[in-house]
Amino acid sequence: MSVNAAKVSSSSPSAPAFNLLVQLTFVDEAAAGMFVSSFAPLAKYVAENESNTLMYQLMKSDKNPLLYNIIERYADKDRDYLGTHKSSEEFQSFRAILGDMQTLSKVTISGESYLDVEI
DSSP, X not given: OOSSTTOOSOSBTTBOOEEEEXXXXXXXXXXXXXXXXXXXXXXXXHHHHOTTEEEEEEEXXXXXXXXXEEEEEESOIIIIIIIIITTSHHHHHHHHHHHHHHHTTSXXXXXXXXXXXXX
16 A cells, blocks of 8 residues: 655755654464554545655565565654644554554564655
């Protein structure tokens, strides 16, 4: 699921884009399927309502069917990630489902944030 993937640069040349790479490892394919089903409405919402979300891409490993990654890319960390995306009702609802999956040990989540390097 890709959102605004064609947009690849920050909206301001002086402020690098903010990026998240989130890795999710599921215990079984049923848990992975539940995740994908709950992620789809959020991805649709992002595509339709978050113009400064430059990328919101869900990927599945071609080697391990239980391993997924989400690449998130925002023009501005404070405004677009924290202010718009993370505070939306849609994200909060999705995060509650994902939190329940973590509590039930259905998924392990790791990740890191990055800033673009201008070269």
